[in-house]
Amino acid sequence: MRIPRRLAPVALAGLLALAGCSGGSTTQAESGAPATPSPSATTVTATETAAETASPSPSPTPTPDPLMPALHSQTYEQAQAELVRQEISTALLKSAAQHKDVTLPPNHDGWYVCDASPRIGTKLTATTTVTVRLAKDFSDCTTSFNGYLHQKNDPAYTPPAPKPKPVPTTQAPAPAPAPEKTAPKPAPKPVGGSMITCPDGKQGHACTSNGHPVVDGQFCPKADRGRTLKATNGTTVTCSYDPSVRPYRWQ
Known part of the structure; x- marks a missing residue:
């Protein structure tokens, strides 16, 4: 179709307008720019779970084993x-x-x-x-x-040999001497002046009936009740019964 010369400028302006509209409608896919993916709900949940720091649970404190107590001298x-x-x-x-x-x-x-x-x-x-x-x-x-x-x-114990009996004599016994007046005897002193070795091998001033050194404040055998002896610390002690303490003590 042949356009009249007087309408040519109008037709050219219309073509240019159509070309501008066509160029502005280029999509993001046609331009070659990468598309930004939208985060899914699963990805967001996993990220939040990883970001959370789990608080450590307190470990129970083990109970220590009991220790052997002192039971000596108790019933x-x-x-x-x-x-x-x-x-x-x-x-x-x-x-x-x-x-x-x-x-x-x-x-x-x-x-x-x-x-x-x-x-x-x-x-x-x-x-x-x-x-x-x-x-x-x-x-x-x-x-x-x-x-x-x-x-x-004790199987290893050997009893001492019996002492021989004295042989009787036919001689008449000598007359007993007349009693002499003597000064009153001093009060008996406790046994144990110097240190001795008791049957158990320990040193002391005196030994108990069990063969141990006398120790002040220590329990004493029943056979020594009433005896007054010198203890290892040099004090004079008597085996007596204390009602507040059982059994007997050197004191």
Whole structure:
């Protein structure tokens, strides 16, 4: 179609306008620019979970094993109560006589603890056996003849030979001298001036009937009741009964 010369400028302006509209409608995909993906809900949740710091749960503090208490000089009943107080099970508590020639009776709650194992301060587990050795009289704890309470029961003991009897004479006995007046005797002094060695091999001023040195404040055997001796510290002590303390003491 032939456009008249007077309409040519109008037609050219229309073409230019159409070309501008067509160029402005170019899409992002046609321009080659990368598309920005929208974050999905799963990605956002995973990111938030990773960002959260889990608070550490407190670990329980282990209960330490109990320690072996001191049971020496207590009665068997008191030793049981002490183990219970220390939260130590008495299921594995065993008792035995201190001496080989002594039989432990079924009821020995009033007997005294001479020795206990394991040692004081040892850790006690749930399987540790606590053994106590008992004596009826606490003073017997320090008496031992190769593990026997009575020396005659020791197989290694040899009794002394009997003394020979004096041969009677036919001579008439000499007349007894006339009694002489003598000055009153001084009060008897306690035995034990200088240091001696007792049968147990220890030094002391005097020895007990059990063969041990006399120690001030220590328990004394019943056989020494009423005796006055010198203790290892040089003081004079008497084996007497103190109602507040059981049994006898040197004091």
